[in-house]
Amino acid sequence: xxxxxxxDFVCALDPxxxxxxxxxxxxxxxxxxxxxxxxxxxCLSTGDLIKVTQVCLQRVVCENPGTxxxxxxxxxxxxxxxPLTGPQSYGTLNELLSAATQRSKKLPICFxxxxxxxxxxxxxxxxxxxxxxxxxxxxxxxxxxxxxxxEAQQFVLHLPxxxxxxxxxxxxxxxxxxxxxxxxxxxxxxxxxxxxLPWHSLILRPQYEVQAIMHMRRTIVxxxxxxxxxxxDVTASSQHIHFxxxxxxSEALAQGGPFPLTTEILEVPEGSxxxxxxxxxxxxxxxxxxxxxxxxxPWRVLVSTKGRKAPRHFMVSGAYQGKxxxxxREFPTAYDxxxxxxxxxxxxxxxxxDYEGDGVESPGFTSLAVGDRLEVLRSGQAHGAEGRDxxxxxxxxxxxxxxxxxxxxxxxDEDQIxxxxxxxxxxxxxxxxxxxxxxxxxxxxxxxxxxxRVVVKDSSHPADxxxxxxxxxxxxxxxxxxxxxxxxxxxxMCFEIPPRWLDLTVVEAKGRLGRPARPLPIATVQExxxxxxxxxxxLPAFESQLPPPRPPKSEGLRGQKKQTSKGKGSQNxxxxxxxxxxxxxxxx
Numbered sequence: 001x002x003x004x005x006x007x008d009f010v011c012a013l014d015p016x017x018x019x020x021x022x023x024x025x026x027x028x029x030x031x032x033x034x035x036x037x038x039x040x041x042x043c044l045s046t047g048d049l050i051k052v053t054q055v056c057l058q059r060v061v062c063e064n065p066g067t068x069x070x071x072x073x074x075x076x077x078x079x080x081x082x083p084l085t086g087p088q089s090y091g092t093l094n095e096l097l098s099a100a101t102q103r104s105k106k107l108p109i110c111f112x113x114x115x116x117x118x119x120x121x122x123x124x125x126x127x128x129x130x131x132x133x134x135x136x137x138x139x140x141x142x143x144x145x146x147x148x149x150x151e152a153q154q155f156v157l158h159l160p161x162x163x164x165x166x167x168x169x170x171x172x173x174x175x176x177x178x179x180x181x182x183x184x185x186x187x188x189x190x191x192x193x194x195x196x197l198p199w200h201s202l203i204l205r206p207q208y209e210v211q212a213i214m215h216m217r218r219t220i221v222x223x224x225x226x227x228x229x230x231x232x233d234v235t236a237s238s239q240h241i242h243f244x245x246x247x248x249x250s251e252a253l254a255q256g257g258p259f260p261l262t263t264e265i266l267e268v269p270e271g272s273x274x275x276x277x278x279x280x281x282x283x284x285x286x287x288x289x290x291x292x293x294x295x296x297x298p299w300r301v302l303v304s305t306k307g308r309k310a311p312r313h314f315m316v317s318g319a320y321q322g323k324x325x326x327x328x329r330e331f332p333t334a335y336d337x338x339x340x341x342x343x344x345x346x347x348x349x350x351x352x353x354d355y356e357g358d359g360v361e362s363p364g365f366t367s368l369a370v371g372d373r374l375e376v377l378r379s380g381q382a383h384g385a386e387g388r389d390x391x392x393x394x395x396x397x398x399x400x401x402x403x404x405x406x407x408x409x410x411x412x413d414e415d416q417i418x419x420x421x422x423x424x425x426x427x428x429x430x431x432x433x434x435x436x437x438x439x440x441x442x443x444x445x446x447x448x449x450x451x452x453r454v455v456v457k458d459s460s461h462p463a464d465x466x467x468x469x470x471x472x473x474x475x476x477x478x479x480x481x482x483x484x485x486x487x488x489x490x491x492x493m494c495f496e497i498p499p500r501w502l503d504l505t506v507v508e509a510k511g512r513l514g515r516p517a518r519p520l521p522i523a524t525v526q527e528x529x530x531x532x533x534x535x536x537x538x539l540p541a542f543e544s545q546l547p548p549p550r551p552p553k554s555e556g557l558r559g560q561k562k563q564t565s566k567g568k569g570s571q572n573x574x575x576x577x578x579x580x581x582x583x584x585x586x587x588x
Contacts, residue, residue: 001343003230010055010208010220010225012185018055021238022212022231024048030291044181044229050221051243054211058224060178061205062197073178080175081204082110082129083187089114089166093144093159096167097135110170112193114200127193135161144434168193168201180205218246218505238451246507249499252291255479258292262488263506272503274532279487279495279524288488288509292520293321295482295496302441302536303526304476306451306471314466316439317482317496317524322464323436323456327471330451334393334423337376338551342447347376348398348430355425368425373398374417382418392418443477450474452570462523478536484522494520501532 013020024044044050062071073079090096100109109132117124124130133148136147138158148155170193174322177411181187182204191201208225246266265287273280297318331337331349342348355368374395381389395417419425429451436455437445452472457464467474482496497504528536 003232004227006210006223006227006231007225009231009233010210011182011188011206013052013055015055017313018053018237020052021235021241022050022052024050025230025232043077044223048214049234049238049241049243050212050214050223050231052210052212053220054226056209056211057179057182057206057321058209060182061207062194062199063203063205064199065191065203075178077178079194080177081181081192081194082170083181084168084170084191084193084201089168091165091167092161093132093163093165093167094161094168096165097132097144097161097557100169111167112170112200114168115436117159117163119159121157122148122155124157127195129175130157137372176339178204213243213245216241216246218248219506224294227285244507246505248503248505249291249483249497250503253294253483253499257293259291261291263291264288264509265504266507267505269503272529272531274529275378276527276529277495279493279523282487282490282493283504289504289506290486290488290491292484295484295522297440298481299477299479300482301439301448301586302475302533304473304475305469306473310503312463313530315528315529316466317443317522318440319522320439320458320524322439322454322458322459322466324439324442324452324472325455326431326433326442326446327451327453328429328431329449331427331429332424333421334419334425334427335421337351337393337419338379338421339429340429340447341376341379345447349374349376349427350430352428353424353426353427355423368423369417371429374419374427377416380418382420391421393421393423395419404536443474448474458524461524463523464525465527466525484520486520492521495523495526515584 009022024046057075060073060075060077063069063072090099096109096111100107110129111132112127112129113124114126116126129149131149132144132149134145135142136145136158137143141160143158143160144163146157146159148157176184181192192204193201206225210223210225212221212223215220247263252261252263265283265285267285268283278491295317299318301316301318303314303316305313329340331340335345337349351368351370351372351374353368354370375398377394377396380392380394382392384387397417437452442452450473452474453470454464454466454472478499480496480500484494485497486492486494508558
């Protein structure tokens with residue numbers, strides 16, 4: 001096939017023959033073409049191969065052949081187009097008949113006039129189709145018997161052969177919709193007429209969008225057919241060519257398979273790693289991966305260690321099989337107690353710090369001492385020292401007989417106390433729960449955050465690090481899709497990747513792995529880098545809690561500040577007076 005312009009190739013293309021492989025040829029005035037669509041720059045250089053997968057009609061430009069004026073119409077344009085047999089017009093009906101006789105063309109003949117025709121019967125508008133059926137004598141003169149077809153009825157008109165035009169002959173047949181007129185190869189390069197457009201003849205110039213695949217380009221390339229580039233169809237000689245199309249893990253997740261999918265890493269996102277697991281070092285360009293599918297269940301729990309050392313942070317899969325035991329929770333303020341209060345779940349705590357409160361004028365308020373036992377009942381309001389209501393917790397003071405039988409344990413005093421939410425006395429939860437929970441049961445039955453300790457490690461994860469810590473804080477449950485991935489060089493190393501935060505660029509590799517005979521051992525605990533952990537905590541899902549209220553300013557502190565300010569003012573006045581006296585003595 002000889003090189004042709006991209007526009008000519010698309011206009012002559014049969015959509016049923018797609019896909020087609022094209023080679024970019026050198027044009028007359030350039031060695032390649034660069035264009036930009038929606039901010040994506042693409043270069044078509046001489047010798048490049050593109051695989052055309054789809055052609056979409058964008059618009060049609062109607063051009064007046066006489067003046068060069070143009071009108072754009074949409075592909076959904078409802079007007080009908082009738083082709084003209086040639087660019088030649090005829091001055092009279094007699095000339096039109098003579099030309100038809102010379103071509104041995106038989107009647108009837110379809111034609112139109114570019115001017116309005118006035119007859120005894122009616123007026124024929126310009127560009128109105130007429131059908132010349134016969135030549136007969138009418139009122140003693142030789143006339144053309146013509147039929148005017150309107151939507152209501154047909155009219156028979158007798159026009160003298162000397163009737164002046166100009167006249168254009170039409171191709172016999174009904175007018176065609178726009179798409180049919182463009183798809184009929186026999187009508188290529190013909191003039192058309194359309195009664196709903198302002199010109200008696202026009203040229204249809206369609207403009208297409210060519211969707212194609214290019215080697216090592218991840219997205220579909222969209223090329224306008226009007227791009228000034230010559231192409232050559234090399235489909236027949238390019239059957240062995242495989243176009244490498246990169247793929248993001250997020251795209252593989254959205255496509256939903258087919259899995260398992262063997263891939264090779266082309267690019268790893270820049271920046272510091274988000275996981276501190278051993279498999280992270282293997283994620284390099286050229287490494288082959290096997291994507292097994294979507295991880296189940298889709299939820300994870302953020303976990304932080306408790307202890308004297310700097311906390312470490314983990315993301316634990318919902319498939320974690322270790323056993324956990326609850327630990328008493330610690331609450332630095334009464335506001336934290338409010339966050340842990342749940343309907344139907346009694347919350348009993350022990351004060352671990354003395355608190356002498358002021359600023360509350362409610363008779364139900366008392367100070368707290370280390371060891372005081374309380375049961376948190378509900379939230380409420382109390383009258384403050386400055387005449388404003390403040391938020392408080394309504395609590396019941398419990399007896400100190402914590403070691404007796406259940407009846408004695410449940411005995412409580414009659415008095416209720418009020419704790420301002422800004423109360424800074426520390427508290428520790430009073431609990432007696434020795435049961436072992438799975439991670440799923442724990443997150444279902446109790447609210448987070450929750451203090452736990454791992455008492456039985458995950459048997460499917462030999463390197464489970466969680467049992468080595470004396471305490472863990474389950475902070476938040478997150479819903480995020482993960483992909484189960486293994487290394488081709490080490491199938492036993494199987495882990496889960498979140499495409500949202502670790503979106504590798506891969507390419508499908510040759511060969512497919514069968515489904516494993518038994519479940520893959522998956523690392524259910526991933527240690528997080530501190531920067532990534534804190535970025536997760538800044539997500540909207542973690543910003544639902546408001547900061548605790550500020551305590552009111554102490555009256556004694558305000559008085560002390562005023563007294564200090566007053567004292568400083570007196571000292572300043574004394575210094576100015578002394579300085580003035582000293583200057584006066586020197587001058588004298």
